[in-house]
Amino acid sequence: MRSIEVRSLVKRYRSVTALDGVSLEVAPGEIYGLVGHNGAGKTTLMRILTGLIAPTSGTAAVRGTVGSLIESPAFYPSMSGLVNLQVLCDYWGLPQIEAGRALEVVGLSGRDQKRAFRQYSLGMKQRLGVAAALLGQPPIVVLDEPTNGLDPQSVVDMRRVLRDLRAAGCAVLLSSHLLAEVEQVADRVGVLAKGRLVAEGTVGDLRARGGAVVEVGVNDVDAAVAVARRLKLVAEPGERALRVRLGRVPAHELNAALVAAGVEVALLRPVTESLEDAFLDIMTDGGKAA
Amino acid sequence: MTGFVSAVRGEVACLRHRAAPRVSLLVWALCLAGFAYAVAYLATNGSPLYDEATRRALIAAMLPQGVPGYVFESLPMYGAPQFAILGAVIGAADLARGTIRTVAARFRNRVPLAAARAMTVLLLGVAAAVTSLVACLVSSLVLVWATGREWSWPALGDLAVSTLACWLVATCFIALGLCAGVATRSVLAGVVLVVSWALAVEALLIGMLAPSVQAIADLRGLLPVGATSSLGKSLAPSSLMLTSTTGPWVAVAVLVVWTTAALAAAGVLLSRRDLA
Known part of the structure; x- marks a missing residue:
């Protein structure tokens, strides 16, 4: 009840x-x-x-x-x-x-x-x-x-x-x-x-809604962003790294694509999203739709 | 029923702790003592406009034996707006301040709350009537003490009838004020509305036109201030201030109808309207 x-x-x-x-x-x-x-x-x-x-x-x-x-x-x-x-x-x-x-x-x-x-x-x-x-x-x-x-x-x-x-x-x-x-x-x-x-x-459900997010440390951020976009992933560039929302693409596939494009990958680790990040993502997607 | 009883208990507790009813009734009592007695006595006693017999009759009305009728002298012009203001404050303050939301949030059905507020108006009417009578009685005793005139206690029956009539008038105007306050959700707007009606429209405009236009004179008896004046005139036939346009029972019926209509309208608004 x-x-x-x-x-x-x-x-x-x-x-x-x-x-x-x-x-x-x-x-x-x-x-x-x-x-x-x-x-x-x-x-x-x-x-x-x-x-x-x-x-x-x-x-x-x-x-x-x-x-x-x-x-x-x-x-x-x-x-x-x-x-x-x-x-x-x-x-x-x-x-x-x-x-x-x-x-x-x-x-x-x-x-x-x-x-x-x-x-x-x-x-x-x-x-x-x-x-x-x-x-x-x-x-x-x-x-x-x-x-x-x-x-x-x-x-x-x-x-x-x-x-x-x-x-x-x-x-x-x-x-x-x-x-x-x-x-x-x-x-x-x-x-x-x-x-x-x-x-x-649940908070976990909402965090996972847009797929896992990984931080990728690279020698060439611009090239890495181009690779991510070719895979139709959302990438947020930083100074020596970028954050990529994986969606349905597995992390190893992103890694392989980066290496194939000649980008040196120094780091690849999952990022725990806060509810705030998830909320902002939902508002960007769903909020516009609504 | 439980909701209604507890709502009445809450309304009474609330009124006990709020300043508005106490201040309003204190101001009214001071107005009666100051204007209806002190100023009126000085004006009557020293006025060359009255012959000795008229002067004696007017002053006799101010003494304790005249209180049951004299209390009505000030009601149509001054008491009505005063009581209506009190009603507007009671009706609008909660809505304007938002405290009604705090209270109403646990009344899924707001009818008991609205009914309790109507009951509060009846209780405030009692307080207003008793205040009026006590203020007049005390003022008249002070007058006796200050002037050494002969006096007697008013008949208990007259006093009881006067208290009932006073209660009806006070309740009617508090109810009208409450309705205006609930409708406008603003203390200021509610006060302006009822004072404009009681003073500007009924007492001045209609009062001035009634002697020359028969239709307005007939209408006057069906309005709250006119009915108050008629009821007062029946209790104080020698009054120069009061005019009668209907009989006392018609006046009572008119006041009951206005009270019921105002309380019903306020109740419907309070129980059905969104409290956003």
Whole structure:
């Protein structure tokens, strides 16, 4: 049984299509990372999941309460962080003790809890927003850029919070511009471009999508690039080496072609791509197509 | 039902911690004490426009025994915009600030939340009515203390009827303000809209044209400010400020219809519109 099931979701604002047939699923105990440029449709999808906006067509089913932080956290500026959460507990029919518990989980405790929200730093506001999402320990959590404005230590803490949620069987849908963050915590990643889900899979799947990448050390970079292009491979020249995306061509075949063309190969090693590299490749290919 | 009860609890907790209702009602109480009593007494007492009998009757209305009727003197012109502003602030601030998104994110069905907000308006109406009556009563006692005039307590029945009528008027204008605030999603736009309507259109424009155009005079009784004035006139027949265009029960019905329509419209907007 999936916690989140999105089927053929479409959202149109007059002439603008914010979501165009998006389908995805998130299981209990899974962290699903949503990446994409600004305006790709990430926030729109999250708003639909929380019922803040209605889809034009398609379905977005959630099984259980959804705790969420969408866009910048909005709270009553004159109330303290603690009182803001206590008021939310009242609205949502939760015991007020939940407020203190959630604040401790995100590391907002002691004096910080009692300061007025308007005096909070960006990072504190963000942590309060995450605390609100965690109130009552909902089985589904939707977080839009949860690490926005956090200092490095808080980012590490947030990673721990996300992993704890996964361990507790919570389904987490998170979006982030920090792809390294998504890479570290997400079990699966979806790439949104212009409202369409152009790629989806594990971080490993996405990295491997365009084939392995090798770094080739050569004596003549220009000649090596020409050989790679003759094999219809994408080559990125450097000073004394080039990076080549192999696609379906095996590495030994590239090596043989280089040697046959009189290029001395001093080094040939696989390069581990980051999610960011994979994302940029997908956006170059799929993003244009979408 | 659980959603509605908890939403009401949340709305009440929220109002308890927000400054807007307290500030608005405090300003209203000070306006009553300052203008409806202090300034009005000085103007009446020293005015050469009134003969002695009229002056005595006007001042008697300001004493504790006259409070059930006198509280209505200021409602059509000053109370209505004041309450409508409070409603606009309550209705629009959440939408403008985005806090409604935080709250509504856990209401898959927003009808209980919208119903709870309507309930809040009814409760704010109670607070406004009690504030009005208490401010008038305290001000009248201060007047007695300062002038040494003879006085008596108002009849409890009159006070109860006046409180109910005051609640209906306050609730109606808070509801209209709430509707304007929710519709415009802007505190400023909501306030401008309701103040323009209550002051510029109803009180001034229609009020000035009604004596010369019969159709407008008839229409006036069906509008909230006109109905408030009619209801007030029935409770304070000797008032020079209030005019009656309909009977008290018609005025009550008009205020109920406007309140219901405003709350229903605000509820539909709040529960069905995208909260982007």
